[in-house]
Amino acid sequence: VVFSRGKPYSATFPNLEFLEPVAWGEPVGAPFRFRPVRSGENAGLFGDMLAGIADPVWNKLPPLQSATRCAGLKAFAQVLAEGVFEAADGKDVSIPLVVSRRFGKGMVALMNAEGLWQWDFFPAVKEARNMYQEIWSQLLQWAVTYSEFLPGQEFSMRLTETSALPGVPVTVRIARRGTAGNAATPVLRVYLDQTRVQE
Numbered sequence: 001v002v003f004s005r006g007k008p009y010s011a012t013f014p015n016l017e018f019l020e021p022v023a024w025g026e027p028v029g030a031p032f033r034f035r036p037v038r039s040g041e042n043a044g045l046f047g048d049m050l051a052g053i054a055d056p057v058w059n060k061l062p063p064l065q066s067a068t069r070c071a072g073l074k075a076f077a078q079v080l081a082e083g084v085f086e087a088a089d090g091k092d093v094s095i096p097l098v099v100s101r102r103f104g105k106g107m108v109a110l111m112n113a114e115g116l117w118q119w120d121f122f123p124a125v126k127e128a129r130n131m132y133q134e135i136w137s138q139l140l141q142w143a144v145t146y147s148e149f150l151p152g153q154e155f156s157m158r159l160t161e162t163s164a165l166p167g168v169p170v171t172v173r174i175a176r177r178g179t180a181g182n183a184a185t186p187v188l189r190v191y192l193d194q195t196r197v198q199e
Contacts, residue, residue, distance in 0.1 A: 001103075002143065003110040005069045021077040021101035021110050025069030028095060032083035033063050034113070039140045040080030040098065042163065043114075043146065044179060049138040066114040077101040083113065101145070109143050154178075155186055 007024050009016065017023075036046040036053040038117040051057050067083055073096070081098035099110045120132040174186050188199040 001106070001108045001142065003108070006066065006110075006112045016175070019103065019108055021074055021099045021108050022070040022073065022096060022112070023072045025071040027068045028069055028083070028085065030085040031063035031065055031093070032067065032085035034058060034061060034081060034097060035084050036081045037079060040076050041079070043080060043100070043142075045080050045098075045139065045142045047147075049142050050134060057131070061117050064113045064115045064118075067095055067097065067112050070099075070112070073099065074101060076103075088197050098139070100146070107143055107146065109139060111139070157188075 002020060003020065027085050035058060035089040036050070038053065041047040063085075064083065073079070077099055078101070079096045079099050083097045084092050084094050087093045097112050099112065101108045101110075117130050118132075119135075120130070122163070136174065155175050156175045157175050158173045158175075160173075161168070164170050171186060172190070176186075187199060189196055
């Protein structure tokens with residue numbers, strides 16, 4: 001499920017709220033810039049499918065105007081990009097803009113911003129010419145491939161950390177579709193450079 005324009009209702013809507021990856025706060029009244037964050041890069045959305053977090057194209061896009069503050073993130077939600085604006089005291093304030101959350105065997109993704117269409121009417125930055133189309137097509141494609149099971153696959157594997165220092169424990173979760181039946185038992189091999197260190 002993809003929420004494409006921030007909070008999709010006024011006041012409260014319990015029948016939909018349980019599915020959303022955030023608890024909503026108040027509207028943001030200041031223009032803000034779109035900024036990918038490290039967790040979005042680690043998840044493979046930025047730096048793989050879209051420009052990386054250090055790519056200057058993100059600073060060249062026109063600011064966005066409409067979003068909603070988040071009072072909190074729900075369990076298993078991760079922020080992939082944020083909006084940044086300057087507060088009255090001159091300090092930068094960030095709000096979650098792109099948030100994903102695993103939900104059962106699927107995923108919910110949220111774009112907490114309106115006005116992205118402006119990016120396609122901003123010819124001054126050639127490298128950003130197709131950014132509106134790119135961000136939506138890549139976000140949807142990423143959501144499909146980042147779900148529990150890749151299309152056509154019988155097994156899935158998830159790590160508690162996508163990168164960790166030596167000696168830091170990492171949990172591996174392997175899931176299989178359906179019942180055990182005659183399916184093969186998966187084997188997990190851990191390599192250091194080209195040497196197998198654990199099986």
